[in-house]
Amino acid sequence: xxxxxxxxxxxxxxxxxxxxxxxxxxxxxxxxxxxxxxxxxxxxxxxxxxxxxxxxxxxxxxxxxxxxxxxxxxxxxxxxxxxxxxxxxxxxxxxxxxxxxxxxxxxxxxxxxxx
Amino acid sequence: xxxxxxxxxxxxxxxxxxxxxxxxxxxxxxxxxxxxxxxxxxxxxxxxxxxxxxxxxxxxxxxxxxxxxxxxxxxxxxxxxxxxxxxxxxxxxxxxxxxxxxxxxxxxxxxxxx
Numbered sequence: 001x002x003x004x005x006x007x008x009x010x011x012x013x014x015x016x017x018x019x020x021x022x023x024x025x026x027x028x029x030x031x032x033x034x035x036x037x038x039x040x041x042x043x044x045x046x047x048x049x050x051x052x053x054x055x056x057x058x059x060x061x062x063x064x065x066x067x068x069x070x071x072x073x074x075x076x077x078x079x080x081x082x083x084x085x086x087x088x089x090x091x092x093x094x095x096x097x098x099x100x101x102x103x104x105x106x107x108x109x110x111x112x113x114x115x
Numbered sequence: 116x117x118x119x120x121x122x123x124x125x126x127x128x129x130x131x132x133x134x135x136x137x138x139x140x141x142x143x144x145x146x147x148x149x150x151x152x153x154x155x156x157x158x159x160x161x162x163x164x165x166x167x168x169x170x171x172x173x174x175x176x177x178x179x180x181x182x183x184x185x186x187x188x189x190x191x192x193x194x195x196x197x198x199x200x201x202x203x204x205x206x207x208x209x210x211x212x213x214x215x216x217x218x219x220x221x222x223x224x225x226x227x228x229x
Binding site: 004009033035037043044045047050052091093095102103104105106107108 | 146148150155156157158159160163173203205207216217218219220222223
């Protein structure tokens with residue numbers, strides 16, 4: 001079974017500062033994928049970034065980067081130069097690459113960006 | 116492409132009533148999923164499908180049934196609604212070719228059972 005843990009129910013960050021959202025995971029699959037989604041107050045789920053367990057480099061997408069530490073089973077999301085529009089719920093998720101396993105989500109972290 | 120669409124967007128039911136939520140995708144995706152989202156609980160998988168004519172149970176399947184008669188549609192049914200099924204329901208789909216890791220979500224259906 002796969003499990004995602006997000007220990008920060010809420011976070012505050014000053015505009016233009018960087019922020020790290022924590023995510024740890026547990027799985028017995030040798031191959032898996034890690035994801036981050038953003039959910040603004042409007043409710044839609046927005047895909048941000050993906051990291052494969054065998055990828056050599058940490059994934060980056062614009063201001064988002066994923067700090068992947070395989071030995072520690074952590075996949076933290078780093079948002080650089082925070083903007084007011086980054087205020088949202090952020091969900092970490094994972095899926096085993098074998099077969100047709102669905103995404104498993106953490107409980108989320110609410111990020112509030114302060115002007 | 117419309118992507119993933121969900122019908123209806125909002126619904127209020129009385130306890131014991133039945134309803135069907137429709138999810139449609141126009142990306143020719145093999146995999147489709149139904150999740151529910153409750154405050155503080157993240158998204159939990161209800162049922163999913165790995166292809167036309169197939170369905171499988173997720174983490175919280177009780178009280179729900181699903182059908183995937185056509186590849187592009189995935190139906191979620193509540194036969195006898197209960198207040199505990201008040202939630203926001205998300206459908207998602209995923210392909211098995213390029214960017215197969217990316218799961219596309221619908222806009223959600225907000226269901227209230229009184």
